[in-house]
Amino acid sequence: MSVDTAAIETVNQDFYTAIEDADLDKMTEVWAEDTADEQVSCVHPGWTLLAGRSEVLRSWALIMANTTYIQFVLTDVSTTVLGDVAVLTCVENILTAGEEGESSFAAGKVVASNVYVRTAQGWRLWMHHGSPVLQSDDDEEEEDELER
Amino acid sequence: MSVDTAAIETVNQDFYTAIEDADLDKMTEVWAEDTADEQVSCVHPGWTLLAGRSEVLRSWALIMANTTYIQFVLTDVSTTVLGDVAVLTCVENILTAGEEGESSFAAGKVVASNVYVRTAQGWRLWMHHGSPVLQSDDDEEEEDELER
Numbered sequence: 001m002s003v004d005t006a007a008i009e010t011v012n013q014d015f016y017t018a019i020e021d022a023d024l025d026k027m028t029e030v031w032a033e034d035t036a037d038e039q040v041s042c043v044h045p046g047w048t049l050l051a052g053r054s055e056v057l058r059s060w061a062l063i064m065a066n067t068t069y070i071q072f073v074l075t076d077v078s079t080t081v082l083g084d085v086a087v088l089t090c091v092e093n094i095l096t097a098g099e100e101g102e103s104s105f106a107a108g109k110v111v112a113s114n115v116y117v118r119t120a121q122g123w124r125l126w127m128h129h130g131s132p133v134l135q136s137d138d139d140e141e142e143e144d145e146l147e148r
Numbered sequence: 149m150s151v152d153t154a155a156i157e158t159v160n161q162d163f164y165t166a167i168e169d170a171d172l173d174k175m176t177e178v179w180a181e182d183t184a185d186e187q188v189s190c191v192h193p194g195w196t197l198l199a200g201r202s203e204v205l206r207s208w209a210l211i212m213a214n215t216t217y218i219q220f221v222l223t224d225v226s227t228t229v230l231g232d233v234a235v236l237t238c239v240e241n242i243l244t245a246g247e248e249g250e251s252s253f254a255a256g257k258v259v260a261s262n263v264y265v266r267t268a269q270g271w272r273l274w275m276h277h278g279s280p281v282l283q284s285d286d287d288e289e290e291e292d293e294l295e296r
């Protein structure tokens with residue numbers, strides 16, 4: 001693993017730890033700054049696109065305020081470094097708790113694409129796109145259809 | 149609009165035209181080549197992640213074979229050029245027709261993040277991530293929750 005890849009995957013882990021710990025300060029640190037013309041962007045599963053640092057961080061504050069317990073186990077982490085930009089894809093295996101007082105847990109699977117940019121402060125998150133996996137991993141059905 | 153942005157948005161338009169026209173040759177041209185270590189990736193709405201040119205193009209062949217009619221109207225197109233990489237986000241307003249013989253149409257909204265890389269042949273698609281918008285654009289409810 002290259003030095004860059006290791007550094008990017010560390011920041012990526014910080015990103016998910018920030019959600020787990022409801023740590024908005026850490027989350028603020030993970031995201032890149034908007035530039036004069038261009039804005040960071042974030043898509044939560046099932047949401048439309050949010051653009052700009054303030055809108056994105058506001059959404060995380062909202063999610064943190066409304067989450068009792070959340071845990072991420074990342075699988076299929078794959079990082080491509082393209083100069084000063086990196087594309088990291090992963091599967092978020094999520095365990096969440098229900099409302100306070102309830103003892104229910106729910107499990108879910110989200111596929112995420114995260115784009116990081118190299119800055120003077122290190123790699124920072126430029127884009128996060130998470131989407132719900134509604135279809136099973138088993139693609140035998142697709143293969144059958146294709147062969148018809 | 150910069151020369152790069154114009155070129156990227158042209159390729160992005162080619163990408164959606166290829167889907168509309170069920171033109172797998174054009175689709176093949178739009179996607180970047182895998183490198184020795186790294187692979188292109190694609191997430192269709194509700195699907196899990198597909199990695200590598202052959203798996204990705206195979207999924208498009210499958211979608212094209214199973215689509216009678218599809219039309220994209222893109223809105224909120226926003227392009228950020230970061231050196232030799234560009235992140236383009238847009239909303240795909242989709243109109244599809246039902247099975248052959250039926251006269252039903254369905255409308256849907258997908259939010260997409262597309263990452264393009266600069267190659268000797270021009271800008272090529274490195275990653276496409278499309279996800280269903282399940283929540284309305286109206287975020288007044290969220291604001292109310294946040295203010296509580």
